[in-house]
Amino acid sequence: MKKLRQHQMLLLLTLLTAFPPLSTDMYLPALPYLEKIWQEPTSSINLTLSGFFIGYCLSLLLYGPLSDKYGRRIPLLVGISVYIVASFLSGFANGVATLTILRILQGAGAAAGSTIAMAITKDLYQGHERQRILAYMGIIMALAPMLAPVIGGWIMTGLTWHWVFYLQAVIGLVALGGVFRMAEPLSTPSSGGVLAAMGMYLKLLRNSRYVALIVLFSFIVLPHFSFIGSAAHIYITRFGLSEQVFGYLFAFNAMAIMAGSFTFSRVQKLVTSRTLLAISFAGILLSGILMSMAFIHGPWGLAAPMALASFSFGLSRPPSNHIVLEQVDQGAGAASSLMVFLYFIAGAFSMWFISLDWNDTIQVIARLACASGGIVLLLWLLFPCLGNADRQVPCWRKGKFLS
Structure with a gap:
């Protein structure tokens, strides 16, 4: 099997990791339109978003241990193939129920990409080099949420919503070709059977610092995903903007994520x-x-403070992922799966939560940002041991945290 060059591997890992934003953000401009033509409330239409993350999260727990046992390539090829088929069939859906089921399958396929890509960074890179690669992935991956809604807006203007999913199937084919050319990155597969590989989760759950870190970092995604789940409704329905203008404002926030990851790399x-x-x-x-104080009215009252939140989110992802992966020596696939699983479970919850019948959705996002940022910052300052990638520094002893 031909070995990909370093820049080709970086692009492939980024594309695999970008499956979730490509699969959700490109579809966002179509949500208000589907509400109208299918005569469904926002909460029902948002099931097609939550359904993707349900399938995605549940499948994460399977791909990681399987990739530790059988290597990274085979689970990737299977998962991406499922993604391609589900994406293509989603273009033929004629109702919320059908589309939700297909989106669950699409999420189940997409899960292979992001979790195994994270494990591959553990296979191939170490220390500062891994942080640098994760930062570059964050910079390039930010193009996905930046461009996806813009492309979705163009599709909604020139074609129909069905073509959003046809394009996602084409993107899946590109990723499938890259994985097919990739040499197997895992040098030492885990021993034992599949059940033994799945049992790695029990070992991870006994790793107190690993668990504490992934729970802590999962709180940070709440305002991010609540914004994703409500942005189309706020910009298009509440403020009356077009699908294209929505795409540009959404891209502005995605550019802030890229700026955060770029800043970290420097x-x-x-x-x-x-x-x-x-x-x-x-x-x-x-x-x-700032969002809760509403200094700015109109669309920028959401876009401007969310840009700061997005920048901060992009700044946090490379070091937080690195610190988490440093807590394990074996089972990087399972560790990546459980980490991403918890992130997206929190994300799916926030997307459901924000779709409830709130009087002011923007204020709800503001409160989520205050709560998540404030709580995590407080715990981070109270327990400095959590920020130390060296596992020899104690953080938990006799049922108590050490500061």
């Missing part, structure tokens, strides 16, 4: 990861405060 050797993470948590808290 300062990671000058400032400790712990300090950068504290800054990112404080930024999310500040964005919630």
Whole structure:
């Protein structure tokens, strides 16, 4: 099997990791239109978003251990093939129920990409090099949520919503070709059977610092996914903007994520990861405060403070993922699966939560940003041991956290 060059591997890993934003953000401009033609409330239409993440999250727990046992390529090829078929069939859906089921299958296929891509970074890179690769992935991957809604808006203007899913199937084919050319990155598969590989989760759950970190970092995604789940309704229905203008405003926030990841790549050797993470948590808290005070009216009252939250989110992802993966020596696939699983379970919850009948959705997003940023920042400052990638530094003893 031909070995991909470093820049080709970076692009492939980024594309695999970008499956969730490509599968959701490109589809967002179509949500208000589907509400009208199918005569369904927002909460019902949002099931097609939540359904994707349900299938995605449940499948994450399967792909990681399987990739530890059988290598990274075979589970990737299977998962991406499922994604392609489900994407193509979604273009023929004629109702919420059918589309939700197909979106669950689409999420089940997409899960292979992001979780195994994260495990591959553990296979191929170490230390600062892995943080650098994760930062570059974050920079390039930010193009997905930046461009996806714009492309979706163009499709809604020139074609029909069905073509959103046909294009996603084509993207899946591109990823499938890249994985087919990729050499197997896992040098030492795990021993034992499939049940033994799945049993790695029990071992991970006994790793107190690993569990504490993934739970802590999962709170940070709440305002991010609540914004994704409500942005189309707020911009298009509440403010009366077109699908294209919505795409541009959404892309503005995605560009802020890219700026955050880029900033990390430039300062990671000058400032400790712990300090950068504290800054990112404080930024999310500040964005919630500014949004709740409503200094700016209209669409920019949401877009501007969310840009700060998005920048902070992009700044936090490379170091947080690195610190989590540093907590394990074996079973990187299972560790990546459980980490991403919890992130997206929190994301799916926030997308459901924000679709409820709130009087002011923007204020709900603001409160989520204040709560998540404030709580995580407080715990981060109270327990410095959590920010130390060195597992020899104790953090938990006799049922108590050590600071």
